[in-house]
Amino acid sequence: MDITETKHDQYSVFKLNGRLDSNTAMGFEQKLFDCIENGTQRLILDFEELDYISSAGLRVILKATKSLKGADGKLVLCEMQDYVKEVFEISGFDSFLPIEATLDDAVKSV
Amino acid sequence: MGSISFALKNNLTELDALCEHVTSFCKSSGVSKRQTFEINLALDELFTNIISHGFTDGNEHHVHIHCVDEDGVLKITIEDDGVPFNPTDAPHPNLKCAFNDREIGGLGIHLIRSYMDRIEYRRENRKNVLTLTKTI
Numbered sequence: 322m323d324i325t326e327t328k329h330d331q332y333s334v335f336k337l338n339g340r341l342d343s344n345t346a347m348g349f350e351q352k353l354f355d356c357i358e359n360g361t362q363r364l365i366l367d368f369e370e371l372d373y374i375s376s377a378g379l380r381v382i383l384k385a386t387k388s389l390k391g392a393d394g395k396l397v398l399c400e401m402q403d404y405v406k407e408v409f410e411i412s413g414f415d416s417f418l419p420i421e422a423t424l425d426d427a428v429k430s431v
Numbered sequence: 432m433g434s435i436s437f438a439l440k441n442n443l444t445e446l447d448a449l450c451e452h453v454t455s456f457c458k459s460s461g462v463s464k465r466q467t468f469e470i471n472l473a474l475d476e477l478f479t480n481i482i483s484h485g486f487t488d489g490n491e492h493h494v495h496i497h498c499v500d501e502d503g504v505l506k507i508t509i510e511d512d513g514v515p516f517n518p519t520d521a522p523h524p525n526l527k528c529a530f531n532d533r534e535i536g537g538l539g540i541h542l543i544r545s546y547m548d549r550i551e552y553r554r555e556n557r558k559n560v561l562t563l564t565k566t567i
Contacts, residue, residue, distance in 0.1 A: 340450070343479040344443045373450075373468065375475045376542060380535040387531070404468045411545045412538055413526030 324352055332363035332431050334424070338370040341378035350381045357385065362394025365427045369400035374408055386418060395419070399427035433460050434499040441482055441492040441513075449478055453498070460500045462567050469546040470505065473563060476539035477509055477518065485513025485559070500567065507563040516559055517552045518543075 322339035333356055341349060356364065364385070368374075386396050399421040401409075409415045421427040435456040439445040450471055457467040478494060486492050495510040524537035543550055549564040 340447075342446050342475055343483075344446045373471065375472055375479070376535060376538040377479065379538060383533060383535055390530075404465050408472070408542065411542060413524075413533075417530040417533070 322349070324349060326352065326356065328361070332365060332428070333361045334365045334367055336367040336370065340373040341371060341381075342373065342375045343377035346377040346381050349378070350384070353381065353385050354388070357388060357392070357394070362389055362392050363431045364389070364394070364396045365424070365431050366396065366398045367400050367424055367427070368398060368402070368405055369424075371402070371405060374405055376412070379408070379412055379414060382418070383414070395431055397421060397427045397431045399424050432500055432502065434497070436495070436497045438493040438495050439478065441486050441494065441511075443479065443482055445494075446475060446478065449474060449496070452496070456498050460505075460567065462505070466565070466567055470507075470565065473543045473546050473565075474507065474509070476543050477561060477563075480518050480539060481509070481511050481513060481516070481559070484516050485511055487514060503567055505563075505565045505567045507565075509561045509563075510558050512558050515554050517554075518561070519550055519552050 322337060322341060322345040325336045327334045389396050397419045400423060401420065406420065409418065409420065419430055421430055433456065435452060437452050439449055453471050453474055454467055457470060481494055492512055497508045499506050518540050521537050521540040524541050547563045547565050551562045553560050
């Protein structure tokens with residue numbers, strides 16, 4: 322999986338490309354928490370090119386969301402394929418995670 | 432009526448090979464992209480579970496997977512010689528609880544139950560044998 326991080330003044334965007342599974346989740350977690358520890362508390366995950374997510378990926382997103390909530394930060398997801406979105410719905414994660422249709426909407430809500 | 436059999440080593444790096452085998456089998460059986468995703472996800476969760484819980488001796492083991500398409504019903508068997516482990520015993524996650532209490536445990540098996548029609552476990556000849564069924 323490739324992860325591209327784009328830093329903006331007030332937030333960072335992580336664009337994921339490929340598969341987020343138990344093999345790649347650890348590298349993703351590292352990148353996300355490096356960014357949080359460096360002081361960026363508003364994050365957008367752009368899933369336009371994410372083909373696949375398993376519960377290992379959900380675990381990282383849950384952990385980051387909990388960590389950001391304590392720091393008054395925010396994590397917003399966007400541009401999901403419908404079958405990726407379904408994984409979030411089945412898991413009940415859509416009840417507490419902001420999921421926006423487009424990157425523009427995510428930028429507005431982050 | 433196609434079928435495929437393959438073996439994976441007890442290492443998470445084998446997830447890519449698992450995905451390749453399953454995707455090519457699904458393609459040759461005419462399974463939709465969405466259902467291919469669902470089948471891949473179920474097998475990934477099971478394989479990851481087996482690798483995480485199954486082997487304590489530090490030796491190389493193999494997980495054997497067999498998929499068969501029987502007139503539109505996909506049957507998948509997963510066999511490993513790890514410690515006895517029945518994933519269907521996992522508690523159902525509480526999906527309605529407050530965000531701060533949300534735990535990740537049990538989500539994998541919840542996803543498998545959601546995407547597969549049936550999941551059965553048996554211990555046979557000192558092996559864990561799981562059978563998944565899905566109408567395709």
